Amino acid sequence: MMEGKNVNKYQAFGDVPTVMYVPDFITPSEESHLLDKVHGAPLSKWKSLKNRRLQNWGGVVHEKGLLPQDLPPWLTKITQRISEESGLFPSPINHVLINEYHPDQGIMPHQDGPAYFPVVAIISLGSPAVMDFTPHSRLRKCNDGKGTDEDALESGTNEWMDNHHPFSVVLMPRSLLIFKDTAYSDYLHGIKDGEVHQYEEAINEGALINQTFLDSEPVAAAEVVESSDPKVIRRTTDRISLTCRSVLKVHKSLFKF
Ligand SMILES: O=C(O)CCC(=O)C(=O)O
Numbered sequence: 001m002m003e004g005k006n007v008n009k010y011q012a013f014g015d016v017p018t019v020m021y022v023p024d025f026i027t028p029s030e031e032s033h034l035l036d037k038v039h040g041a042p043l044s045k046w047k048s049l050k051n052r053r054l055q056n057w058g059g060v061v062h063e064k065g066l067l068p069q070d071l072p073p074w075l076t077k078i079t080q081r082i083s084e085e086s087g088l089f090p091s092p093i094n095h096v097l098i099n100e101y102h103p104d105q106g107i108m109p110h111q112d113g114p115a116y117f118p119v120v121a122i123i124s125l126g127s128p129a130v131m132d133f134t135p136h137s138r139l140r141k142c143n144d145g146k147g148t149d150e151d152a153l154e155s156g157t158n159e160w161m162d163n164h165h166p167f168s169v170v171l172m173p174r175s176l177l178i179f180k181d182t183a184y185s186d187y188l189h190g191i192k193d194g195e196v197h198q199y200e201e202a203i204n205e206g207a208l209i210n211q212t213f214l215d216s217e218p219v220a221a222a223e224v225v226e227s228s229d230p231k232v233i234r235r236t237t238d239r240i241s242l243t244c245r246s247v248l249k250v251h252k253s254l255f256k257f
């Protein structure tokens with residue numbers, strides 16, 4: 001696979017080599033443009049779930065592959081850039097899920113489905129949030145084989161095999177997060193409900209220093225507090241994320257499934 005031309009921007013983190021975070025991947029005006037496009041989509045494009053809304057672009061993902069639909073130009077522009085710069089996608093990004101979260105909404109810890117190539121690129125817009133990664137329950141020490149991921153998350157006192165440990169990434173607006181390989185296969189990822197997200201364990205803390213976040217529009221309604229108890233306060237602005245992935249198996253017609 002070819003290395004991306006800006007591969008040095010795609011810094012991995014210490015013992016979590018399969019997570020990359022690029023602050024300010026897009027400019028404030030690109031952010032506004034993307035937000036306008038997301039909000040300009042027809043209302044019928046939104047699917048409401050219990051705890052968030054989403055738009056599905058690129059077609060319908062089935063267990064066996066993708067029944068494709070062309071991505072609109074405003075999405076191909078950004079996905080081509082991610083693909084070219086990172087050099088991590090084996091084929092064009094052909095699927096984008098757009099999630100919208102109110103400040104008190106999150107997403108349950110989960111793993112992405114088997115239909116996707118195991119590299120995920122997430123662009124964040126609007127309010128910041130903290131994404132938590134938790135090792136899969138099969139990686140617990142003394143695993144009796146019966147533990148569920150819910151058990152693992154609830155007990156909090158788990159010991160993990162090897163160097164698998166829970167960690168978090170602060171997702172600032174305009175940033176790009178990429179996770180792949182081990183982070184994709186051995187961890188669940190999720191975002192807590194609630195307007196305040198702690199981030200003591202954030203692996204990208206260094207990348208947050210000098211963020212011009214508080215000065216920038218249109219997201220001044222949220223705040224990153226650096227103290228002995230660092231946290232992200234989400235306040236009034238929604239967070240919109242673009243989850244960009246490749247589905248390798250593409251079906252030309254429904255009959256070929
Ligand atoms: O909103 C995000 O950053 C994460 C979304 C996600 O994990 C997903 O759609 O599978």
Ligand SMILES: [Fe+2]
Nearest residue numbers: 110111112189
């Ligand atoms: Fe996900």
